[in-house]
Amino acid sequence: MSVPQNLKYASSHEWCLSNEDGSYSVGITHHAQDALGDIVFIELPKLGQQVIAKSNCAVVESVKAASDIYAPISGEIIAINDDLAKSPEQINGAPYESWFFKIKATNAAELNDLLDAAAYSSSIGE
Numbered sequence: 001m002s003v004p005q006n007l008k009y010a011s012s013h014e015w016c017l018s019n020e021d022g023s024y025s026v027g028i029t030h031h032a033q034d035a036l037g038d039i040v041f042i043e044l045p046k047l048g049q050q051v052i053a054k055s056n057c058a059v060v061e062s063v064k065a066a067s068d069i070y071a072p073i074s075g076e077i078i079a080i081n082d083d084l085a086k087s088p089e090q091i092n093g094a095p096y097e098s099w100f101f102k103i104k105a106t107n108a109a110e111l112n113d114l115l116d117a118a119a120y121s122s123s124i125g126e
Contacts (some may be wrong), residue, residue, distance in 0.1 A: 009120035
């Protein structure tokens with residue numbers, strides 16, 4: 001299972017990518033999508049919504065279960081991936097290209113609380 005080195009990870013299996021414009025893209029890891037199985041629905045947060053780190057802000061449903069998606073950092077939702085909402089199965093094929101939403105951080109220091117690739121790999125037994 002791949003765990004890209006350029007991302008930060010929440011223990012709840014979300015990944016966080018620092019973008020050039022200062023925003024952060026968020027999605028779920030390969031491990032998470034593998035555990036969920038075939039994803040059939042995603043409920044995304046609303047544009048402009050304020051989120052708090054470790055709070056649920058989206059939902060993914062698969063043929064097996066529904067699972068909350070947590071914000072890895074606090075901030076404002078500045079973009080949502082409408083294409084993903086229309087075709088949620090993309091997550092199963094490309095979890096690290098399938099971002100759910102983008103956050104403008106209110107406290108970038110919260111990134112220090114996230115795991116690097118080695119620590120995340122270790123946490124999932126890789």
